[in-house]
Amino acid sequence: MSTVPATSAGLLAAERPAHRDGNVLRWLAAYTASMMGDNVYYIALSWAAVRAGSPAQAGAVMAVSALPRALLMLGGGVVVDRLGPRKVVIGSDAVRCAAVLAVAALLFVTSGLWPLALLALVFGTVDAVFVPAVGALPARITAKGQLARVQGLRGLAYRFASVAGAPLGGLGVACGGAAAAFGLAGLLIAVSVPLLVSVRMRELPPDDNPGARDTTAWRDLVAGLRYIRRHRILAPLVLAIALGDLGFVGPLNVGLTLLADERGWGASGMGWVLAGFGTGAAAVSLLLAVRGTVSHAGHVASYAILAGSVAIGALACVPAAAAAAGVALLIGLLAGLSGAMCGALLQTQAAPAYLGRVTAVSSLVSLGLAPLSMPLTAAAIGAWGTGPVFVVSAAVCGLAGVVLLGARDLRRAELPR
Structure with missing residues (x-):
């Protein structure tokens, strides 16, 4: 992957929208292939x-990857900012590809849980640097005014990968067992590597590049945390993202399964509910990708989170699967809108030199800690029922909206045009 000076790259990106920029589209294709490989991998692993x-x-094997991801995520952000997101994304995708293909080959000659647990451990460790790198890369390939559109394109790619990856994983398992599915996952991840190599990335000025200074990784981590804490927009934004994820991940994952079982919706009913949520989230991503920006981003994110928290609480009160699918559609619209706004604001407000560490902190709860809360959510539902747990989770989500409204600079924040 080549690099170009920041000024020329910025002018080049500003001349064309992100959805017509070949550089962005190559990155988007790489991201889509990698995410599809992830989905096939999880199907094969389970x-x-x-x-x-x-x-x-x-269940223990599926949870093995969460612990190293949570423990190493902050350090992963430092690695991304020191080495650059380009090197880290390419390297981590190469490692993920090699690990999956190695286990695919191993399963042809042996069986057991140990290779699966080892693969999950490697995946979780690599994710600790992969996730911050993915978050830091868009700001280095396009202008700030296009980052909101990139956020929408990324959301569409993620939804497409989720919809297409699961059937591909199931087809791989049906045709050749888990080994064939792992092989397919490795090939999909491998497709992303040459695409990423071809993406042009603008260089940071030497004064803005932490890797150019003679500092330790620990000092870089402390500097990143201090940068977030002192930033009038990023500090409350990261807190709001953490609260939203804590209140959202449990109910909309394990909680939804237990709710469907309690109401007698069955697997098909739960599928319709999930489809409603995915449709709503994809519609918002499409809107943002087409429009490129949304006015009053801070206010929009605040009110979308508050309305979405009410909808989450209402989901536990709906008796019929069809009505629940409608509520899930609304949740998808509101959560997709607030998530896109928060993500775009984070991308545009953070200095590129700190974006790896900022992404690591903002992703720590959703991808590191929230998955570990799922057993607690299940235990709470077993003790108090779905209704109270969904209401408490909705209240936690609502706190995120309160934080956004209470921070004046964040409430008034706008996306670049």
Whole structure:
């Protein structure tokens, strides 16, 4: 991947919208292929774990990746800002590809849980640097005025990968078992590497590049945390993202499964609810990708979070699957809108030199800590029922909206045009 001076790259990106910029589209294709590989990988891992062990052992294998991701995420942000997101994304995708293909080959000659647990551990460790790098890369390939549109394009790619990846994973398992599905996942991730190599990235000025200074990784981490804490927009924004994820991840994952079982919706009913949510989120991503920006981004994010928290609480009160799918559609619209606004504001407000660390902190809860809260959510539902747990989760989400409204600079924040 080549680099060009920041001024010429910025002018080049400003001359054409992101959805017509070949550089952005190559990155988007790489991201889509990588995310599809991720989805196929998770299907293969869950299937192989269930076939090789007990349900409890399978659950343990699926959870193995969460711990290293949570422990190493902040350090991963430092690595991204010191080495640059380009090197980290390419390197981490190469490692992920090699690990998946190695396990695919191993499963042809052996079985058991240990190769699956080792693969999950490697994936979680690599994710600790991959996630911050993915968050830091868009600001280095396009102008600030296009970052909101890139956020919409990324959301569409993520939804497409989720919709297409699951059937591909199931087809791989049906045709050749878990080994074939792992092989397919590795090939999809491999597609992303040459695409990423071809993406042009603008260089940072030497004064803005932490890697150019003679400092330790620990000092870089402290400097990044201090930068977020002192920033009038990023500090409350990161807090709001964390609260929103804490209140959202549990109910809309394990909580929804238990709610569907309690109401007798069955697997098909739960599928319609998930489809409603995905449709709403994809519609918002499409809107942002087409429009390129939204006025009054801070206010929009605040009110969308507050309305979405009410909808989350209402989901536990809906008796019929069809009505629940409608509520889930509304949740998807509101959560997609607030998430896109928060993500775009984070991208545009953070200095590129700190974006790896900022992304690491903002992703720590959603991808590192929130998955670990799922067993607690299930235990709470078992003790108090779905209704109270959904209401408490909705209140936590609502606190995110209160934080956004209470921070004047964030409330008034706008996206570049």
